[in-house]
Amino acid sequence: MKSLFILICAVLSVHIVIAQNTFNAIIRNDQNKQTLAGATATIPVLQLTTTSDSTGHIIFKNIPNGKFTIEVTYIGLNKQEKTLTFPLKHNADTFEFDLEPQEGELAEVTIQSTRTNQKIQDIPTRIEALPLEELDEKSTESPGDIKMLLGETTGIMTQATSAVSGSASFRIQGLDSRYTQLLQDGMPLYAGFSGSLSLLQVSPLDLKQVEFLKGSASTLYGGGAIAGLVNLISRTPDKDPEFNILLNQTSANGTDASVYYSRKWTHFGTTLFGSYDYNGAYDPSHDGFSAIPLTHRFTINPKIFFYGDAHNSGWLGVNLTYENRLGGDMQVIAGHADSLHQYYERNRTLRFSTEFVFTHKIDSAQQFNIKNTVGYFNRDLGEPGFLFKGQQLSSFTELNYVQNGKTTSWVAGLNAITDNFTALPPQSDLSYHQATFGAFVQNTWRAANWFSVESGLRIDDNTPPPSQPANGLFILPRINALFKISKELTSRIGGGFGYKMPNLFNDQSEEDGYQNIQPLNIGNTKAEQSYGLNGDVNYRTALGDAFFTVNQLFFYTRVNHALILENNAFVNTPGFVSSQGTETNLKLEMDELSFYIGYTYTDAKLNNAGNITEQPLTPKNRVSFDSAYEMEDDFRVGIESFYTSPQLLSSGTTGHGFITFGALIEKSWKHFDLFINSEDLTDLRQTRWGSIYTGTITHPDFNDIYAPLDGVVVNAGIKIKLLN
Structure with a gap:
């Protein structure tokens, strides 16, 4: 009888060992296919949770046999679920989770002002x-100029320079307009004698993005960007x-x-x-x-x-x-x-x-x-x-x-x-x-x-x-x-x-x-x-x-x-x-x-x-x-x-x-x-x-x-x- 008990325990132990499965996956943003570091992956039934590494990879070990749902979440993106039956046919395969942006989320913004074309969330410089x-919304408010666009931005104020001609300049964080730069595609087109008319001669309809850099930017673009650009x-x-x-x-x-x-x-x-x-x-x-x-x-x-x-x-x-x-x-x-x-x-x-x-x-x-x-x-x-x-x-x-x-x-x-x-x-x-x-x-x-x-x-x-x-x-x-x-x-x-x-x-x-x-x-x-x-x-x-x-x-x-x-x-x-x-x-x-x-x-x-x-x-x-x-x-x-x-x-x-x-x-x-x-x-x-x-x-x-x-x-x- 004792020998039979030992045999049953041994069989169960082998079964448990064999039943330990491994799951690998890579997490991406479906919109731009960039891998996502810090995404959260969970198997709720097993109370297992992990986060993706710097390359977007996750790994779960010791998953028993059975049918389980894996949930992946990331802030700003829709949750995605996959229900899989373990053991997998190909246990070494790497699965893919492509998370879509949630409704109301804007597309990722790439910044050009620092010349490296990085994502805005990855740039140490505040932009x-x-x-x-x-x-597109601003163009319906004022199709003929960008005066209103700048004037409604936190930390920027437009200042009238004439009571009867409509001319105006803009100030960043309380400093005179001469301490700011207005650039077009990283090039200074609106300086000097044209300064007070520049805001009135640029249409938002011809722009795909406007970037604001508040604070000293002279190292980036030279003299004049004391208050920003x-x-x-x-x-x-x-x-x-x-x-x-x-x-x-x-x-x-x-x-x-x-x-x-x-x-x-x-x-x-x-x-x-x-x-x-x-x-x-x-x-x-x-x-x-x-x-x-x-x-x-x-x-x-x-x-x-x-x-x-x-x-x-x-x-x-x-x-x-x-x-x-x-x-x-x-x-x-x-x-x-x-x-x-x-x-x-x-x-x-x-x-x-x-x-x-x-x-x-x-x-x-x-x-x-x-x-x-x-x-x-x-x-x-x-x-x-x-x-x-x-x-x-x-x-x-x-x-x-x-x-x-x-x-x-x-x-x-x-x-x-x-x-x-x-x-x-x-x-x-x-x-x-x-x-x-x-x-x-x-x-x-x-x-x-x-x-x-x-x-x-x-x-x-x-x-x-x-x-x-x-x-x-x-x-x-x-x-x-x-x-x-x-x-x-x-x-x-x-x-x-x-x-x-x-x-x-x-x-x-x-x-x-x-x-x-x-x-x-x-x-x-x-x-x-x-x-x-x-x-x-x-x-x-x-x-x-x-x-x-x-x-x-x-x-x-x-x-x-x-x-x-x-x-x-x-x-x-x-x-x-x-x-x-x-x-x-x-x-x-x-x-x-x-x-x-x-x-x-x-x-x-x-x-x-x-x-x-x-x-x-x-x-x-x-x-x-x-x-x-x-x-x-x-x-x-x-x-x-x-x-x-x-x-x-x-x-x-x-x-x-x-x-x-x-x-x-x-x-x-x-x-x-x-x-x-x-x-x-x-x-x-x-x-x-x-x-x-x-x-x-x-x-x-x-x-x-x-x-x-x-x-x-x-x-x-x-x-x-x-x-x-």
């Missing part, structure tokens, strides 16, 4: 991006041709018509964007001055793409924009000037630029890139008894080498920037010529799955040099680190140096119309130099079928030798400008419904030889709220609201705090979309609090513009999609 899906990424031809037409009409006498066409063949492709934008002079306050000027603008932007082989590709583009903008006294605009009604502001501009990009791929990990742009900008700025005419010829050329490895990526390059401004009589003495030659190197080191570092160094040499440093030489380091603390929690911290060469173009000179400004002697003026620090924490988690995201940013920037205008002359202050604050972004996504809240706190000060004052036109508190309900390719409705706190004005008084509201409704069919959008539904206008000028209607002296002037504006239109 925000608006992908094509969000740009905005990189506008152009649309490129896709495998399916597109032919879209947009027609838009506003209640403020505005009309927009634009067309976009793209097509890709085996070795060539093309995109063509063209638009005509018109606005009649508009005075909702009936104070006699235009809140929106009389405007005519034509734009055409064709590009040719070539795909020689697997190693060589590139594109060539041309941009031509002409605009005639007339603001001021409504009676003068209508052609009925008399001895009392004489004031006007006229801007005639012509922009012509070329863009060239070429890429040679050595292999899957290495490539050379060449970029070049040459731009010509002509502007006539006229007021009664005064005319300022100038021509700006600029160029940018860059050669860089990119090497992407498993743990380390390198970017090294050279670039040359020229800027030649010729002021025509009678202000010929305001002309200047500058050239910058730079070299840079950048390294991204993925030290571990949870930690990576991006560092860089740039050396720029400027001619003619400022008074200090002696030879116009600037050495600009930066470093940023990314911590992936868990699947839900990440953090970034970083900082860098920056500089800005002195020139005449900033918000104050634009507001003064360049009248009576004294010539700038670069050799006797110091360059503005800065350092900046920032850090953020990002938390994202699933709440049932919903997703909640919170991002908290802290920033500080200090600019030494700040250039200020005193007695019509630009001088370096014996002190510094500093800006510090926080940004908070909260987002909740529930299937078709989403909510967003953004808050910015900014404390910007000027320290002038120990005399500390607040920077004017910089509200300390700004809050934005957005809610949208969207059924993809069918219906979209959204509401938004913005609060701006009281702010110091240049007169020493304080402006009012205010709240604005907006709403959008859009219905989509296969070949066309209909939309209606409204801004400032409560018809809030600065003119409700008093006159926007002092003096007489003949010789007005305009106050700071810090709140809307055009009041409630409704626009409606149609998008026609002919090749869908």
Whole structure:
């Protein structure tokens, strides 16, 4: 009997040993086929759980015979299940789980501004991006320009530089617009004399992505990016041709018509964007001055793409924009000037630029890139008894080498920037010529799955040099680190140096119309130099079928030798400008419904030889709220609201705090979309609090513009999609 018992136990033991099975699988994102590290795999009945490694692989051991369900989950992707019977026919096989993005999740965003084309979640440098899906919404709100697009972004504020002409600049984290760069495909096309009109001459319809880098970015793109940069990424031809037409009409006498066409063949492709934008002079306050000027603008932007082989590709583009903008006294605009009604502001501009990009791929990990742009900008700025005419010829050329490895990526390059401004009589003495030659190197080191570092160094040499440093030489380091603390929690911290060469173009000179400004002697003026620090924490988690995201940013920037205008002359202050604050972004996504809240706190000060004052036109508190309900390719409705706190004005008084509201409704069919959008539904206008000028209607002296002037504006239109 004892022998029989031992035999039965031995048989059972052998059976148990034989019944221990192994399961191998690889986890991928179904959309881009990228492997997923940190995905969770579970066999609920057996209470077994594991996570995928850095290569996306999972393994379960000691699985008994039987039928079991394996569940795989990853934040932002749909859960996938496989029910299998063990033992498997081929126990050594590796199974595949391809997880699909959940409804409402945006496609993965690839960032171009750091030149390495990495996924946004893997870059140590903090960058925000608006992908094509969000740009499509912005194009229905303001098809003719990107002024609204930037003004509604947390941490960025648009600032009117004219009360009657609609010109505006943008500021990042409370710093003057001259400390920011506006790039197109990584190339500076909108600097200098064209700065206050640039936001009004770019259409969101020609863009596939907008990238925001807040904080010092001079190491990436040279002088001027002290506060940060905005990189506008152009649309490129896709495998399916597109032919879209947009027609838009506003209640403020505005009309927009634009067309976009793209097509890709085996070795060539093309995109063509063209638009005509018109606005009649508009005075909702009936104070006699235009809140929106009389405007005519034509734009055409064709590009040719070539795909020689697997190693060589590139594109060539041309941009031509002409605009005639007339603001001021409504009676003068209508052609009925008399001895009392004489004031006007006229801007005639012509922009012509070329863009060239070429890429040679050595292999899957290495490539050379060449970029070049040459731009010509002509502007006539006229007021009664005064005319300022100038021509700006600029160029940018860059050669860089990119090497992407498993743990380390390198970017090294050279670039040359020229800027030649010729002021025509009678202000010929305001002309200047500058050239910058730079070299840079950048390294991204993925030290571990949870930690990576991006560092860089740039050396720029400027001619003619400022008074200090002696030879116009600037050495600009930066470093940023990314911590992936868990699947839900990440953090970034970083900082860098920056500089800005002195020139005449900033918000104050634009507001003064360049009248009576004294010539700038670069050799006797110091360059503005800065350092900046920032850090953020990002938390994202699933709440049932919903997703909640919170991002908290802290920033500080200090600019030494700040250039200020005193007695019509630009001088370096014996002190510094500093800006510090926080940004908070909260987002909740529930299937078709989403909510967003953004808050910015900014404390910007000027320290002038120990005399500390607040920077004017910089509200300390700004809050934005957005809610949208969207059924993809069918219906979209959204509401938004913005609060701006009281702010110091240049007169020493304080402006009012205010709240604005907006709403959008859009219905989509296969070949066309209909939309209606409204801004400032409560018809809030600065003119409700008093006159926007002092003096007489003949010789007005305009106050700071810090709140809307055009009041409630409704626009409606149609998008026609002919090749869908």
